[in-house]
Amino acid sequence: MAVIFVLWLREIKKYLRSRVQIVASLGGPLMYLGVLGFGLGPVFRRAGEGSYLQFMAPGVIGMAVLFTAMFSGIAMLWDRQFGFLKETLVAPVPRLAIMIGRTLGGATVAVLQGALIFVVALIAGFRPVSVLAVPLAFFVIVLIAVVFAALATAIGSTIKEMQGFQMVMNFLVMPIFFLSGAIYPLQGLPRVLAALTRIDPLTYGVDGVRGLLIGSAYFGVGVDLAVLFGVGVLFVAAGAWRFSRIEA
Amino acid sequence: MSDRPIIRVQHGVKSFGKVTAVNDVSFDVRAGEIFAFLGPNGAGKTTTIKMLTTLLRPTTGSLELDGLDVTTHPMEVRKRFGVVFQDPSLDSDLTAWENMDIHGVLYHVPRQVRRERCEALLRMFELWERRDDLVKTFSGGMKRRLEIARGLLHTPKVLFLDEPTLGLDPQSRNQMWTHVRSLNQTERVTVFLTTHYMDEADRVADRIAVIDHGRIVATGSSAELKAQTGTDSLEAAFLALTGTTIRDESATAADQMRQVARVWRR
Numbered sequence: 347m348a349v350i351f352v353l354w355l356r357e358i359k360k361y362l363r364s365r366v367q368i369v370a371s372l373g374g375p376l377m378y379l380g381v382l383g384f385g386l387g388p389v390f391r392r393a394g395e396g397s398y399l400q401f402m403a404p405g406v407i408g409m410a411v412l413f414t415a416m417f418s419g420i421a422m423l424w425d426r427q428f429g430f431l432k433e434t435l436v437a438p439v440p441r442l443a444i445m446i447g448r449t450l451g452g453a454t455v456a457v458l459q460g461a462l463i464f465v466v467a468l469i470a471g472f473r474p475v476s477v478l479a480v481p482l483a484f485f486v487i488v489l490i491a492v493v494f495a496a497l498a499t500a501i502g503s504t505i506k507e508m509q510g511f512q513m514v515m516n517f518l519v520m521p522i523f524f525l526s527g528a529i530y531p532l533q534g535l536p537r538v539l540a541a542l543t544r545i546d547p548l549t550y551g552v553d554g555v556r557g558l559l560i561g562s563a564y565f566g567v568g569v570d571l572a573v574l575f576g577v578g579v580l581f582v583a584a585g586a587w588r589f590s591r592i593e594a
Numbered sequence: 595m596s597d598r599p600i601i602r603v604q605h606g607v608k609s610f611g612k613v614t615a616v617n618d619v620s621f622d623v624r625a626g627e628i629f630a631f632l633g634p635n636g637a638g639k640t641t642t643i644k645m646l647t648t649l650l651r652p653t654t655g656s657l658e659l660d661g662l663d664v665t666t667h668p669m670e671v672r673k674r675f676g677v678v679f680q681d682p683s684l685d686s687d688l689t690a691w692e693n694m695d696i697h698g699v700l701y702h703v704p705r706q707v708r709r710e711r712c713e714a715l716l717r718m719f720e721l722w723e724r725r726d727d728l729v730k731t732f733s734g735g736m737k738r739r740l741e742i743a744r745g746l747l748h749t750p751k752v753l754f755l756d757e758p759t760l761g762l763d764p765q766s767r768n769q770m771w772t773h774v775r776s777l778n779q780t781e782r783v784t785v786f787l788t789t790h791y792m793d794e795a796d797r798v799a800d801r802i803a804v805i806d807h808g809r810i811v812a813t814g815s816s817a818e819l820k821a822q823t824g825t826d827s828l829e830a831a832f833l834a835l836t837g838t839t840i841r842d843e844s845a846t847a848a849d850q851m852r853q854v855a856r857v858w859r860r
Contacts, residue, residue, distance in 0.1 A: 352699045360687045427851050430685040433744075436647050437700035438672040508851055593650050 349439045350447040356430075357418070357451025361458065368462070375410045375463050379403065379470055382529060395531065403467040404483075404555035405528025408548055411460040411490050412526075416519050418452030419498020420511055426502075426592070435592065445589040449499050449582070453491035460487045474559040483558040486567075489574040490551035496578065499585035503592050521546075528552050532564045547577045598661070600625040600752055600784045601646065606655035608641050615641040617808035618655070623786055623801075625751070628778055630799035631788040632832065634841045638808040639788035640680060643756050646786070647677050660751055673701065676745030676783075677754040681852070682737055686730035690721055690740050693729060694747060701748035708747070715743040719773065735766030742773065746781060753777070755787040759794060771798050792829040802828075806836040 361368070383399040383406075390398035425431040434444045461484070474480055501514055525539075526548035535543065543549045554570030557563025563570065599622035608616040616638040623629045631639045644650040645657055648668040657664045664671045684693050691712065698708035716722040719739040729737060738758060745753055755774070759767040775798055778785050789795055795802050796816045803813045812819055812835050816828050823834040 348699050352696050356685065356688065356692075356696060359692075360685075363687060424851070427848050428681050430683060432649070432679055432681075433683040433685075433697070434700060435649060436672055436675075436677055437697075438669045438702070439700055 349443045350450070353434070353444060353447025354451040354454065357448065357455055361455045368459075371410075371414065371459060372462065372466065374413065375406045376466065378409065378529070379406050379463075379467060383470070399467075399470060399472055400560055401531070401556075402529060403464075403470075403472040404559050405526070405552050406467065407460045407463045407487065407555060408490060408526060408528050408552040409523055410463040411456045411487055411551075412494050412523060412548055413519065414459040415452055415456035415491050415494035416498045416514070418448075418455060418495055419500075419502040420514060422448075422499065422502030423505060423508065423511065441590045441592075442586055445499060445586050449492070449495045449585060452495040452498065453488070456491035456495060457484070457488055460491070475561045479558040483555050486551060486554040486558065486570065486574065489554075489571070489578055490548065493547050493551070493574060493578045493581055496581035496585040500581065500588045503585070503588035522548050525549065526552050527564070547574065550574050550577075598625065599623055600660055601629075601786065602656075602658045603642070603646075604656045606642065606645060606657055607653045608638075608645060608650060609653045615808055616645070616652075619805070619808070619810050621803050621810060621813060623752075623784060625784055626778075626782060627800040628774070628785040628787070628798055630795040630802045631786070631805055632790065632792070632795045632802050633788075633805035634790060634836060636841050637805045637836075639805060640756055641808075642805070643677070643754050643786070643788060647675060647754055648672060673748070674750055675752040675754060676748065676750040678738070678741045678745050678756065678758055680756040680760065681848075682741070684729050684737055684741060684744075687728060689726050689728055690716065690732070691725040693740065694744055697744045697747050703748055711747050711749075715746055719743040733766075735762050735769070738762065738766070738770065739773070742770075742777075746777065746783065749781070750783060752784045752786060755785065757788055757790075759789070759791065767794070774798060792827075792832055796828040804832060804835050811835045 379399070379402065383402050387398040390396070390401065395401065422431060474483070505511075505514070525542050525546040527543055528548070532540070532543060532549070532553070550565065550570040550573040553563050553565050554567050554574065557567040557570065601623035604620050606616055606619045607614065619638070619642065631642065633639050641650065645652050646659060646664060648664055648671055651665055659671050660674050662670050688696070694712040694716065695708065698712065703711065713722065716725055719742065721736060721740055721743065724732070724736070729740065732740065742753070742755070742758070758774075759770055762770065771794065774785060774787075777783060787799070799816070801813065801815055802819060804811050804819065812822060814822065819828060819831045819835075820826060823831040825831045825834055
């Protein structure tokens with residue numbers, strides 16, 4: 347337990363110390379929220395869908411959580427050769443404890459980042475339908491963070507070369523974001539796209555947050571929670587398995 | 595000095611696909627001695643250390659540390675050694691003290707002992723004044739010293755040093771070896787080091803194993819190796835044993851990352 351705690355705390359300390367990085371990482375989501383949110387707002391409204399900012403804020407929160415969580419795992423690649431990871435791998439502690447500490451740390455940082463975007467969205471004019479639903483929405487955000495931090499751990503334990511990082515960004519992280527319905531509604535999509543959105547775990551995450559914050563879920567919050575939980579268990583198991591097999 | 599070897603390797607083999615990095619290596623390291631693995635690049639030094647430190651599984655053969663098999667008792671073995679890898683393994687976004695403290699937690703050192711040991715070691719390695727500074731502000735030599743201090747925190751029986759002086763200036767190298775030798779005396783820790791600098795092996799090691807192409811070609815004290823090859827310097831003995839051919843390795847993923855690391859120099 348002490349081991350898990352100290353590794354978790356390490357991730358949090360590092361996050362809080364990297365102020366420049368925090369500000370830099372706000373750039374992407376702010377661009378989506380500001381430029382797309384206000385730029386496409388009039389079109390969205392004319393289509394009879396209401397406020398685009400209102401619709402998109404949960405999607406952008408999901409995006410921030412996804413990117414932060416994935417990045418924490420990919421940093422492992424570097425860490426394994428030039429960093430602290432090797433120090434933990436030769437310590438007399440179970441690999442599982444190390445994996446859990448790291449993954450929880452990465453997930454916590456992702457949640458903090460999501461919370462930051464939530465605040466920014468509030469400033470931009472986003473209004474949740476019910477204040478009471480906000481804690482529940484954060485529960486969904488925690489699930490999203492765990493799902494992707496665990497996936498990142500699995501990937502970070504598997505790939506060996508830095509080039510792999512680009513592959514993961516372009517062929518995994520970006521599709522996960524664009525297929526999640528973070529920036530468009532899931533209703534009436536072409537069949538292929540609809541099928542793809544359904545196999546993307548982030549779809550359920552964004553849908554759940556949207557359901558709780560603006561009261562319109564496509565699948566229903568119950569379904570969203572169940573899927574996220576199931577995928578979370580699967581990915582944590584996969585992450586633990588891959589991590590246990592790292593040879594440095 | 596006891597007679598029981600603290601490290602015993604018998605017919606150790608490690609292959610990566612078609613490449614055999616370590617090919618049927620056998621040697622003993624006696625408790626309390628400074629033992630040097632001397633060899634050209636790509637000879638199998640680091641692979642041997644990685645097997646002994648439980649990071650790589652040997653393909654075949656038996657490796658024992660303090661009488662324990664490293665593949666079947668990795669946890670027990672890990673408690674008994676400290677290691678400084680060729681590439682840094684400090685967290686450069688944490689302070690020196692935090693790096694030490696986390697290590698203490700990972701090795702289950704009780705809080706009070708942890709504080710005392712951390713302070714004693716940081717003082718010994720002349721890092722006490724800088725304990726609350728982030729490691730990324732440290733020089734190469736300071737980082738190496740901190741890694742050694744950290745590796746000793748849990749009072750290991752064996753300290754592995756994989757090319758500890760690589761990239762250090764002569765002053766830092768000199769200081770490093772003075773530290774290592776005094777540690778060997780005061781902490782009674784067995785030191786297993788790798789190097790390709792002849793003068794370093796000559797100066798600090800009680801016994802030297804010369805390794806080349808994954809095989810041990812000679813073992814003995816510096817004087818014995820010189821006598822065996824009929825040469826008057828360890829360098830001449832080394833060349834007599836390993837030949838003069840330049841070793842060109844193909845670059846690995848780690849080498850490519852090292853290139854990037856050099857550019858970014860964190």
